[in-house]
Amino acid sequence: MDPRSIADEDLMQRLRDGDDDAFEVVYERHGTAAFSLAYRIVGTRSAAEDVVQEAFLSLWRSGARYDATRGSVRTWVLGIVHHRAIDNLRRSAVHSKRRASDEGIEERFASKDRTDVEVARRGEAEQVRRALDTLPADQLRVVELAYFGGFSHSEIATMLETPVGTIKGRMRLGLEKLRHQLGGLVEVTR
Amino acid sequence: MTDTQRPGSDPIPHAENVGAWVLGALDEETAKDFAAELERSPQLRAQVAHLQPVVDALPMGAPQMDAPSALRDRIMATVREEADLQRAANGEPRRARPEPEVTPGASGSRSRRFLGLRPWTAIGFACLALVVGIGAGFALSTDDGGLGGKTVSVKIAFVGATGKMVDRGREGGRLELTGIPNPDKDHVYQVWLIRAGNPKPVPTDALFTPNGQGHSTVNVPGDLRDVDQVLVSEEPAGGSQQPTTTPVISATI
Numbered sequence: 001m002d003p004r005s006i007a008d009e010d011l012m013q014r015l016r017d018g019d020d021d022a023f024e025v026v027y028e029r030h031g032t033a034a035f036s037l038a039y040r041i042v043g044t045r046s047a048a049e050d051v052v053q054e055a056f057l058s059l060w061r062s063g064a065r066y067d068a069t070r071g072s073v074r075t076w077v078l079g080i081v082h083h084r085a086i087d088n089l090r091r092s093a094v095h096s097k098r099r100a101s102d103e104g105i106e107e108r109f110a111s112k113d114r115t116d117v118e119v120a121r122r123g124e125a126e127q128v129r130r131a132l133d134t135l136p137a138d139q140l141r142v143v144e145l146a147y148f149g150g151f152s153h154s155e156i157a158t159m160l161e162t163p164v165g166t167i168k169g170r171m172r173l174g175l176e177k178l179r180h181q182l183g184g185l186v187e188v189t190r
Numbered sequence: 191m192t193d194t195q196r197p198g199s200d201p202i203p204h205a206e207n208v209g210a211w212v213l214g215a216l217d218e219e220t221a222k223d224f225a226a227e228l229e230r231s232p233q234l235r236a237q238v239a240h241l242q243p244v245v246d247a248l249p250m251g252a253p254q255m256d257a258p259s260a261l262r263d264r265i266m267a268t269v270r271e272e273a274d275l276q277r278a279a280n281g282e283p284r285r286a287r288p289e290p291e292v293t294p295g296a297s298g299s300r301s302r303r304f305l306g307l308r309p310w311t312a313i314g315f316a317c318l319a320l321v322v323g324i325g326a327g328f329a330l331s332t333d334d335g336g337l338g339g340k341t342v343s344v345k346i347a348f349v350g351a352t353g354k355m356v357d358r359g360r361e362g363g364r365l366e367l368t369g370i371p372n373p374d375k376d377h378v379y380q381v382w383l384i385r386a387g388n389p390k391p392v393p394t395d396a397l398f399t400p401n402g403q404g405h406s407t408v409n410v411p412g413d414l415r416d417v418d419q420v421l422v423s424e425e426p427a428g429g430s431q432q433p434t435t436t437p438v439i440s441a442t443i
Contacts, residue, residue, distance in 0.1 A: 020273035024266055031257045033249060040252030049261050056265050060272070061436060071246060078249040086214075121254070128250040146215035147248050153210040154217050165206070172209030172241075179244045 004028075008073035015063040023060050030074055031056075033121060034081045041085035041148050042092065051088050055081045086150035124185065131181035139174030142167055203227055208237045212245045268347075272436045275421065278389040279382075279433040339363065346370075347438040355410070355420060355441040363410035363420065367439070370400040373424045380429045381410055382437070384419040390432075391421055397429050417443055 003011060003025045014022035034055065038048035059080055066076050132140060145151045145159070153171065157164040204227045210216045211224050228234050339358035344365070346353055351369035358364070365381070373379055379398050382391035400406040410420055422439035 018273055018276045020266075020269045023269050027262060027265060031262060032254060033252075035257035035261070036252045036254045037249040039255055045258075049258065052257060052261060053265055057268060060269050075246045078246075082249065121250070124247075125250045125252075125254045128247055129253075132251050143213065143248075146210065146213040147245065148252070151215065152217050153215045156215070168206050168210050170209075171213055171215065172206070175209050175212065175241045175244045178247075179241065182244065182247055185247060 009068050012063055012066045012068075012073060015060070016066075023056075023063075026059070026073065026077070027056055030077045033074065033078060033125075036125075037078055037081050038085045041082070041150070042088050047088055047092065048085075051081060051085045055084045058084075082147075089150050127185055128182065131178050134181050135174050135177055139170045139177065142170045143174045143178075146171060202231065202233045202237070204231075204234060205237060208234070208241060212238060212241045275437050275440065278384060278419075279391050279437075342441050342443055344439060344441045351404070353439065357414055357443050359415050360413045362412055363414050365406070365408040365410060365420070365422070365439075365441070367400065367404075367406045367408070369404045370406055371404065372399060376427050377424050378427055378429070379406075379408075379422050379439075380425040380433075381408060382421040382423065382433060383410075383412060383414070383417045384421065386416045386418050393429060393431055395429065397425075397427075414443060419443065 003014065003019070003022045006014070006022070006025070008026065008029065011022045011026055015026065031052070034052050035048055038051040038055075039045065042048050042051060055077070059077060066073065070076075071079075132143075135143065141160070142156055145156050146153070151159070153167050154164055156162075157167045160167070204224050207216055207220060207224050211221065211228075216224055228238065339356040339361075342355050342357050344353040344355050344367075346367070346369075348369060348371060351367065353365060353367040353370075355366070356364045370379075379400075381394045381396035381398075383394060384391055394411050396408055396411055398406050398408045414420075420441040420443065421433070421437040423433040423435045423437040425434055
């Protein structure tokens with residue numbers, strides 16, 4: 001059976017058995033989101049490539065650790081990418097410099113034909129960004145600094161010269177609001 | 191009422207930390223306390239379950255960019271290589287595949303670092319950890335410690351590691367490795383031989399761990415004249431009869 005016609009969760013079973021064709025399909029489906037997330041976090045193309053390469057090779061070598069009861073394959077893949085990207089960021093000397101480069105990241109899709117899956121992903125991405133745009137600036141800031149910047153709540157409190165309790169409150173309120181804005185999307189992504 | 195407390199109910203301990211927890215932003219100490227409370231409190235688990243999907247969706251908030259095709263080529267080359275090695279370990283034949291397309295300019299800045307075994311065809315272009323005798327497969331070496339063997343190329347799956355192997359034919363061989371990480375606790379590296387006409391790796395009693403600087407010089411035992419490949423994999427202390435993990439080092443003779 002063509003692995004492209006197989007659901008992610010079933011591909012993971014094949015991947016556990018060392019099926020490199022199954023792995024390739026997993027990469028095709030999630031490579032773009034993985035690279036985008038890595039780039040958003042580490043801020044340079046070469047570091048993002050390192051992160052994605054390490055993350056997917058780790059996934060290939062430890063596919064047996066995927067547990068379908070704990071979420072989708074995409075959530076798992078992007079969780080690995082996020083973890084490695086934050087690690088990379090913390091090791092990197094450009095941590096502070098990177099934040100200034102966040103502005104003006106251009107969304108780029110090559111002119112090749114898009115599959116339905118990619119179109120759906122793009123729509124999803126737009127929906128998440130629209131939801132983020134609805135957050136009050138102070139809530140958006142702390143959510144982004146924590147998730148994409150890898151800063152702890154106390155680091156953010158120091159950075160923004162704001163009490164720790166306020167930072168925690170903004171995080172929670174921001175996430176609650178995002179949940180409301182995203183509606184069914186967050187159910188689907190589980 | 192706060193968002194951590196419902197009317198008529200007691201406040202849930204640590205509820206104020208739920209947002210920071212799901213974002214992975216709690217300090218280590220607080221995170222430890224939170225995790226302990228999470229074990230105890232179904233209410234807290236419910237709050238985490240309520241917000242976790244939001245964080246799971248956050249990656250899509252990053253501007254979407256195409257991953258470079260050269261990145262995919264590199265990853266797939268490593269994966270194909272390791273899959274073939276694993277099949278060899280299981281006694282299965284390699285799969286026939288067309289050579290991957292070479293993306294113009296693909297080496298670029300990425301040629302500086304690689305993780306994982308590289309495709310045979312790419313070795314000549316990549317700064318893979320070692321490599322002596324590129325292109326010719328192997329070459330006579332002057333750096334063989336006076337042993338008179340041939341130095342053959344070695345591929346290593348660890349970033350920054352280097353190595354070489356001296357093949358002395360019927361006298362066996364010697365692997366010289368640097369930058370090798372320690373294996374997991376209670377594990378060692380084990381050397382395997384793949385003999386001509388038999389893809390199943392033959393175990394050797396060459397077991398080793400690198401010294402504190404990541405160096406290892408390992409004698410490869412046996413007659414290597416009919417050996418196609420020397421592999422190294424991480425195995426439980428004492429060694430295994432067949433590889434239990436993907437080989438991380440390979441030398442093709």
